[in-house]
Amino acid sequence: MISVLLATYNWPQALKLCLESLSTQTDFHFEIIIADDGSTTDTKDLIEVTQKNFPVKMTHLWQEDQGFRKTRILNQAIHAASGEYLVFLDGDCVVQPDFCLLYTSPSPRDS
Numbered sequence: 001m002i003s004v005l006l007a008t009y010n011w012p013q014a015l016k017l018c019l020e021s022l023s024t025q026t027d028f029h030f031e032i033i034i035a036d037d038g039s040t041t042d043t044k045d046l047i048e049v050t051q052k053n054f055p056v057k058m059t060h061l062w063q064e065d066q067g068f069r070k071t072r073i074l075n076q077a078i079h080a081a082s083g084e085y086l087v088f089l090d091g092d093c094v095v096q097p098d099f100c101l102l103y104t105s106p107s108p109r110d111s
Helices: 012-022 041-051 070-080 099-104
Strands: 002-008 030-036 058-062 085-090
Touching: 002 012, 002 070, 012 030, 012 041, 012 099, 030 041, 030 070, 041 058, 058 070
Parallel strands: 002 030, 002 085, 030 058
Antiparallel strands: none
């Protein structure tokens, strides 16, 4: 399984597009851990609504906004991850439908 560690901070519109792109994956053998570096409740509200109908497990980790501490919340996300592989993604990235599949496909050396 893959753990997608998704960093975000106060841009729920971009996060919504990112999550929508992750919901269209051709392989759902992944989890999403949102590493939130102190966003307002707008981001929390978006995540709560999105989680209800999302095809994979989504975990929201939040820390108080005390300046740029992205690496600290990402370390917490790493600790919470249960995947064999960690894929780091920023909350303003839109991915192709085979994004997670690329990380699980065997390499040519494995055949």
